[in-house]
Amino acid sequence: MDEYILEIKNLTKEFPGVRALDNVDLRVKRGEIHSICGENGAGKSTLMSVISGVYPKGSYEGQVFFKGHETAYHSVKDSEKEGLAIIHQELALSPYLSIYENIFLGHMQTKFGIINWDRYIKESNKYLKIVGLNEPPETIVSKLGVGKQQLVEIARALSKKADILILDEPTSSLNDDESEKLLDLILEFKKQGITSVMISHKLNEVLKVADTVTVLRDGKSVASYDVKADKLTESRIIKDMVGRDLTHRFPDRKSQPGDTVMEVKNWTVYHPDFHKIKVVDDVSFFLRKGEILAFCGPMGAGRTELMMSIFGRSYGSRSEGEVLINGKKPDLGSCRAAMNAGLGYISEDRKSLGLILIQDIKTNISNASLGKISRFGIVEGHQEMLVAEKYRKDLNIRSPSVHQMTRNLSGGNQQKVVVSRSLMADPDIFIVDEPTRGIDVGAKSEIYSILNDMAAQGKSIIMVSSELPEALGMADRIYVMNEGKIKGVLTHEEATQEKIMHLALVN
Template identity: 80%
Template sequence: MSGEYILEIEDLTKEFPGVRALDKVNLKVKKGEIHSLCGENGAGKSTLMSVISGVYPKGSYDGKVFFKGKETNYHNVKDSEKEGLAIIHQELALSPYLSIYENIFLGHMKTRFGIIHWDQYIRESKKYLTRVGLNENPATVVSKLGIGKQQLVEIARALSKQVELLILDEPTSSLNDDESAKLLDLMLEFKAQGITSVMISHKLNEVLRVADTVTVLRDGKSISSFDVKADKLTEDMIIRDMVGRDLTHRFPERKSSPGETILEVKDWTVYHPEYHTIKVVDNVSFYLRKGEILAFCGPMGAGRTELMMSVYGKSYGSRSEGEVYIKGNRVNLHSAKEAISAGLGYVSEDRKSLGLILIQDIKTNISHSSLDKISRFGVVNSQQEIEEAEKYRRELRIKTPSINQLTRNLSGGNQQKVVVSRTLLADPDIFIVDEPTRGIDVGAKSEIYDILNDLVKAGKSVIMISSELPEALGMADRIYVMNEGKIKGMLMHEEATQEKIMRMALVG
């Protein structure tokens, strides 16, 4: 094995029942570089990282993994951590009820005569918090922090284990632009300190900003590796290898001709679920037309999700005030069930907690919201349930050997397609989609965009919450800009730019 490389993988193959997730993958990561791994959902990226870090132990896969020149024989994650390898998953693995410093040293605290010297760990934690740029009291309970700060706690924990190779799985998928930029700068600082990073990401602009080398996986195979500078790598070159074809239009073209107003919200105010005097949404008014894609943009914490969840059967907040009209009739929706009956469909940004039942199969997840359509006298028509699930599996190209596969076994993009399938089966007139392409690859994004355009073509209406400004600009007929719970302004498709949206959000 070459001393130039900290990690080498030879002909790695990993199979699950009915699926070959990795097929003779080869990968080399140089010491002290930032190496990015790109690929569509289901390409095998997360599986590969789980093999490397010992989540899947030696003996459960074929092929060889070498770390620091020595073949690994990990039985669990603790084995890899002892050797200086740490992985930070997309879903953070912190204990929300423990403090920052307890989370940093959880699992590797030393005792003397059975006693933990807490003061020592509080002092030591400050050293790691300074390195990651987190200016918080180490005694702060982790659940009180935002996602961006929690991510930094995870990285501080990795540093406390004397990490030499840091693996980050979609590290910026839940962060806003500022938080993402800070995290990327931190990775560059680590590189200067000699720490090697492997970053899995769908955000190709971020990949090209920090990566030295990019490896592309497709259908479980390693397709190509690029030296970013020497090969003058572009986003289009990465996309071509990821999807096996050129994506000439990132956002599909469509002719827009919105009709009459189908939804109108007037003077809508929503109060915090716990602190009942705090307004999370403050006197918001907007309208949606038939056959229109309407986007809501704004920084994290602007109140977009809270607004839409409260309109969708008061699914958020201690109370709400204002008026909602659907097709000209005033409605007062008290539950998600009433919202579905009124013709609303909702695809949550948090697909794992709010969108899916992960321990159930794909078929059951798809049919959940439409049991009245596929049942008679309270008995579900099993054959019809299978036919509907198979139809959406085909149409949305859900990568799975069977609709009886547990949903937790799917990749993020395919889980997202299951959530969309369930909403489609319920056949609402108004689709509310919250961050519909978060954490999914460009190929799957393109398919989601096609679905949204088809809905509009069929006379449905779409409200899209998006933190990706190019997505909003590429898809929406109109854009409402929110911040601090208020609507700061509205832009038509023809006049909207990223600069105008940001200025409107911050200045008004």
């Protein structure tokens, strides 16, 4: 047997006008955990798609060897047959089918076209045990949380008798606790001889589990490290990813918050479908001029729901309580009204709630503030172009022109478009929900600078964040939420990761 289960030599893959992969080399040892790091748009996902046969043989140049022989896949089915399973960042489960149906979907054996479901229910229990998911296999998948759905995906991969698991950002939508469990599971697989290839932005996780790390930058493989032998550090990886040192991950900022601009009193929000469940429960907080607030807490703590319910009642069946802006009680009944009252909101889900993916950068930026660039209801196209160009330059949106469709941008650049739109709308109070989720280190630090600049200009910012270092690095004060309630508040000076976790989970 070869030492390498998967070997890639001189792989080049081009799309019209873009070279996504450029002479990439990659060697994955049998039985190791191999992590691939790189900024968004570095080519990680493309690489995985080539390996798994999403892009068939012939559409790329170079060679892929799996278990010692060169592959010639025409579809994902071919790679699955040989023992290669890929788990995509966006889960690919069928939401209204049960766990066991999802596990065996597409590869169950039939007798005269009839499926013996009893057998598969029994068998699915075996896999659920391995992944540590304690749910009856008849449960409908959409009723599970994202973390558990991820486990179903993994059970599904195992049921295909995979020798190598490819995980694309497996923990991006999990909370710390769930992430921990998943990483343990991957380590457990390693003991059983299953090779894992893990794409991840979370460098602490990478360093924790990976044996080898390969870094991609601009479609090229720039470095490969043995984590232990090379004593690999986060800053080393970051340096390779961005091609430069990121000395200040969180730009310095002197903050002198002014008067209170917004006050939320006893705010309670009820679930949109189950009208008696309180998703946000008696929450009160205040925000000062030029201040950055962070809202931390585990997934499902009610942070996003709180913010969306304030912004034009975009969440919940109804809400109670008061929102005061500059001492007055404005109408917040619709998103437009909330915007008129000086609020701006950037959703955590930029693809389905933020952008209009089939429209270009320019249109996405201007959509929320057409009033500013129109006269008598007629949009002034030239002015629109100028404004869009300005934001493209100011925020360093990387694209050939503002006519580029947002669908074709990388995550970080998409986020900058969403931010541009809010900047153009010019709110006084800027609510940003997970502003750096799924974007690369370079873009992250650019987003941080933008937020700091805004605060320096006297805007106030509420940042919902699941990344504690981000909250600690950016915020003047941190509100900790869980189970719909505010569990405590910490100032910049007193906050630590441990204190936040303690507030959220202990009392």
